[in-house]
Amino acid sequence: MNAQNGSAFMPDEDLMNTILADLKRTVREYTTAATESACPTVRQTFNELTMDTLRLQGDLYTHMSQMNMYTAPSKALRQEVDKQIQCALQTQQKSQQFVQQKTGGNGSYGQAHYPQHQPNQNQNSYYM
Known part of the structure; x- marks a missing residue:
């Protein structure tokens, strides 16, 4: 992802914030899919995807917080x-x-x- 001049595509903080926002959006989409699913197997799959994505989002948030890239809410x-x-x-x-x-x-x-x-x-x- 490096540009031709050798600099980074975008600062790490901006990239991580973009990924964090996308993970939050993905959780909302999976939750919607789970609530609208009529098939128990599909519903369970989306529940599992939701929980996996929440864990990933939490890990990224923790990492960003430790690097002072994201301040916790009050x-x-x-x-x-x-x-x-x-x-x-x-x-x-x-x-x-x-x-x-x-x-x-x-x-x-x-x-x-x-x-x-x-x-x-x-x-x-x-x-x-």
């Missing part, structure tokens, strides 16, 4: 994050109840059980 108050998690869990529960109501509880998604989030009181008041 800390969030633990109570605000916990509040958002609780809202998401309530929405999820309402959605599950709606699906069970409409399918008579016979749908495979109506039987799913998800772990409940319990705020950890022993940690500091910020998430990183």
Whole structure:
């Protein structure tokens, strides 16, 4: 990827930021594909691709952060994050109840059980 004059194609930081942005986009696309898939095997494949891409994105972010190429977002108050998690869990529960109501509880998604989030009181008041 070197230009004819021997200089780099683009600075490493710009190249890594481009790759990072592309990995984020890919995760969104895989997630959409998984949610729109009717075939359990295809859905599982896209779930696995999503998780693999998230791991790769996380590794790249960590590497960039260690090289001071990417600054972490500011800390969030633990109570605000916990509040958002609780809202998401309530929405999820309402959605599950709606699906069970409409399918008579016979749908495979109506039987799913998800772990409940319990705020950890022993940690500091910020998430990183």
